[in-house]
Amino acid sequence: MLRLLASYFIASLCGEGSFEGTSNSLRGRAQNFLDGVKQKVHTGPRQIAGAVLRRGAPCMTRTLLIDTDTASDDAVALIMALRSAEVRVAAITVVAGNVPVAQATSNALFTAELCGSDVPVYSGAEGPLLRKLATADWFHGADGLGDHGYKPAKRRAEPRHAVDALIQTVRENPSIEIVTLGPLTNLAIALLRDPKLAASAKRCVVMGGAPCCEGNVTPAAEFNIWVDPEAARIVFRSGLPLEMVGWQLCRGEAVVNPQETKRVLALKNPIAEFAVRCNSTAVEAFFKQTGQRGMSLPDPVAMGIALNPALCTSSSEHYVEIEVSSELTRGMTVVDRLGVAKDSRNRDVWANTIEHHRKVHVCWSLDIPKWKDLLFSALA
């Protein structure tokens, strides 16, 4: 019964009204997923744009698509990408997460306008695939930007749905790099509708997960994965060349401390001022949560690694599964770091993953000084 309801929900979400085309195939894919039918996915060799970067070759041809639940740290990440001379942002697709999707879309448009960018912004999924949306206004403020009363941008979102735009943009840009900064709902729906997208993207950098430590929304899970774990499971099983940038990377020395925040404000320009001010609620919430003072910026860490893969100083590839059943560990990113999934005691649980799904590139450490240089130069 639950599966039938879930299938109906996804089918109605994806196939009627707001999306172009439909749907029998999507219904089939969703049902296959929910029924655990084994599906062959692309497992070819990865190509990392960073290899080009590290050789110092020109990289003006790099194209990004950013999927975001735009709140305060997303806004800073968007600034980094929109002001980068090394990439072209082909589209910003917006998803519900930190705030409802209408607010997140408004925030993305505001940030793009502040950067003088005319990048198309598309509004997308209004909530998770199967669950009720849980926002993070307790962290980012009711408007996601610290509740300072920013006026809406003059520009409106494009009329097309974000999922349609995502599919078309990836199809038209075969070497595109996708960066996800929010729950994976839009991307999961796109992959259900067109599984071949997974083989088209050059890489997909995911801000999400807590691969080695505690979560920020439950003891086990990071917010983006926890909000829509079913979507995350679809994406992690899709065959996309995923690079997972977990929440732990934006803590400790990576936090922009009060002295560094003063340095940013001393730049005395509207973008730097906005980047600090829109994070005011987040700074207080982070202090309450962790006892550490300063701006913790998970999305800008992921964007930094997207822009310059060399900022990820250690990484390895593993099978990763997403917990979708347990109330205790919902949204947990379970990483087979020691390669024990193939052991006889685990094989029954992991067999489908091992036989049919692709390993995930998990980033374990960040070049913090160079990341901060990149961040501060984007705000200058």
Ligand SMILES: [Ca+2]
């Ligand atoms: Ca985000």
